[in-house]
Amino acid sequence: MSWDWQVVDDFMPRFWDGVFVTLQALAIGTLIAFALGLVWALAQRSSQVWVRWPVVAVTEFIRNTPLLVQLFFLFYVVPNFGPSMSPLTTGIIGLGLHYSTYTAEVYRAGIDGVPVGQWEAATALSLSKGRTWRAVILPQAIRRVVPPLGNYVVAMLKDSPMIATIGALDMLGEAQAFSNETFTTEALTVVGVAFIVIAYPASLLIRALERRLVR
Amino acid sequence: MSADTPLQNDHDGNENPPVDGSELIRFDKVTKRFGSNVVLDELDFSVASGKHVTLIGPSGSGKTTILRLLMTLLKADEGTIKVNGDYLTHEEKNGKLVPAGEKHVREVRKNIGMVFQQFNLFPNMKVLRNITEAPVTVLGLSKDEADQRARELLDMVGLGDKADAYPTQLSGGQQQRVAIARALAMRPQVLLLDEVTSALDPELVAGVLDVLRDIAHTTDITMLCVTHEMNFARDISDQVLMFDSGRVLESGTPEKIFGDPEHDRTREFLSAVL
Numbered sequence A: 001m002s003w004d005w006q007v008v009d010d011f012m013p014r015f016w017d018g019v020f021v022t023l024q025a026l027a028i029g030t031l032i033a034f035a036l037g038l039v040w041a042l043a044q045r046s047s048q049v050w051v052r053w054p055v056v057a058v059t060e061f062i063r064n065t066p067l068l069v070q071l072f073f074l075f076y077v078v079p080n081f082g083p084s085m086s087p088l089t090t091g092i093i094g095l096g097l098h099y100s101t102y103t104a105e106v107y108r109a110g111i112d113g114v115p116v117g118q119w120e121a122a123t124a125l126s127l128s129k130g131r132t133w134r135a136v137i138l139p140q141a142i143r144r145v146v147p148p149l150g151n152y153v154v155a156m157l158k159d160s161p162m163i164a165t166i167g168a169l170d171m172l173g174e175a176q177a178f179s180n181e182t183f184t185t186e187a188l189t190v191v192g193v194a195f196i197v198i199a200y201p202a203s204l205l206i207r208a209l210e211r212r213l214v215r
Numbered sequence B: 001m002s003a004d005t006p007l008q009n010d011h012d013g014n015e016n017p018p019v020d021g022s023e024l025i026r027f028d029k030v031t032k033r034f035g036s037n038v039v040l041d042e043l044d045f046s047v048a049s050g051k052h053v054t055l056i057g058p059s060g061s062g063k064t065t066i067l068r069l070l071m072t073l074l075k076a077d078e079g080t081i082k083v084n085g086d087y088l089t090h091e092e093k094n095g096k097l098v099p100a101g102e103k104h105v106r107e108v109r110k111n112i113g114m115v116f117q118q119f120n121l122f123p124n125m126k127v128l129r130n131i132t133e134a135p136v137t138v139l140g141l142s143k144d145e146a147d148q149r150a151r152e153l154l155d156m157v158g159l160g161d162k163a164d165a166y167p168t169q170l171s172g173g174q175q176q177r178v179a180i181a182r183a184l185a186m187r188p189q190v191l192l193l194d195e196v197t198s199a200l201d202p203e204l205v206a207g208v209l210d211v212l213r214d215i216a217h218t219t220d221i222t223m224l225c226v227t228h229e230m231n232f233a234r235d236i237s238d239q240v241l242m243f244d245s246g247r248v249l250e251s252g253t254p255e256k257i258f259g260d261p262e263h264d265r266t267r268e269f270l271s272a273v274l
Helices: A005-043 A049-063 A067-081 A087-112 A116-124 A129-166 A171-182 A186-213 B063-070 B102-109 B127-137 B143-156 B172-184 B202-218 B230-236 B254-259 B264-273
Strands: B023-034 B037-048 B052-056 B078-083 B090-093 B096-099 B112-115 B190-194 B222-226 B239-244 B247-252
Touching: A005 A049, A005 A087, A005 A129, A005 A171, A005 A186, A049 A087, A067 A087, A067 A129, A087 A129, A116 A129, A116 B112, A129 A171, A129 A186, A129 B127, A171 A186, B023 B063, B023 B222, B037 B063, B037 B078, B037 B222, B037 B247, B052 B063, B052 B230, B063 B078, B063 B190, B063 B222, B112 B172, B127 B143, B127 B172, B143 B172, B172 B202, B202 B222, B202 B230, B222 B230, B230 B254, B239 B254, B239 B264, B247 B254, B247 B264, B254 B264
Parallel strands: B052 B222, B052 B239, B112 B190, B190 B222
Antiparallel strands: B023 B037, B023 B078, B090 B096, B239 B247
């Protein structure tokens, strides 16, 4: 088997389309996972059983079923009784939702790691609940959660090709389609390298952020 | 450190001016259990406004529990607590006592400040903001006003140059002095001191106690203090309460309790700690 740069060149336009889809899925998926995970984590600490219980049930369910099944469900089943969304939108929501159940656990551990004395000091100063969370607890929890959250971003990047199964062609999806059409394999190699090129700097960035936050 | 320090309660502007000598805190048949362990057993006790009261007794006798109940960090199983004549965790509705809502509790609790054994400064905030956070967001002071008051308090505790430091950059003694300033910034009527020197290296204890002595002698703030520093207790207290097994075994002036206690149990305890 030989390596043909011409094939690589032919693949480039579709490669960039795929990269764009992958980065979109990663960026928006991460935002959803980070924000929604915090919502889950806070809801799981609610004193109201009717808030806590459904959230625990839903997050456990999502965490213990495959992402692929969730993507199929969102794409093929949900439109029967709910909104119909484009493959990319569905894929992004699926990734974000799935990973939000993991980030929720990270937040939970981070919040639990804040010493109880911090809550007591906030009570002693009569800080409101909202103020206690925003000014005291979350800023301290954030430092503990950045490294594990970063790991999930990298994991999400590596899971992002799954959205191709519902028709949102990320870079691997594009490569596979291209390879099938042209009976070549160069595109797959290009994409493999591209994953490293995205993931490794991301890891370095997370580590740098970690060093900055841990004071 | 002068007598006209910023931590004097401005009685003129206060909605609930404490009449000197009036009853500021009252425990009525307060019982607190942890599992089957009865820590406080139908405790009755009161503190008059402006007094400095020290609670002594063997560990596990319920001293710290009293402070934590007052700060609403714990909930009494039975009985009521009044601060300034208001129920702390109860409200009267149609002539009946019911558990109070969060708003009521916060309103009554604002009169109480606490300094903890482990300081509990907020490590994510600089020293100045540790002190101004609650005055700004709870009392509604302007930032400038809160800053100015915080700086005065920092001067008073001898840390005027540490406003921009983070708590972790300070020694334990310095952190505790910031914690004292933070509690005083809320202008509480009563200051709870929970073994505030127990976590400090021996050479740092004196600095913290000096600050507290100064506050005790130059202000009219009420103090309720749990300590193992008997000399300090003797210095600042108007009244000493000896606790044993969740009850007040005896109470009196420091001269009486330290000099001529009535109970053998008190004598034993004092000879063990002095």
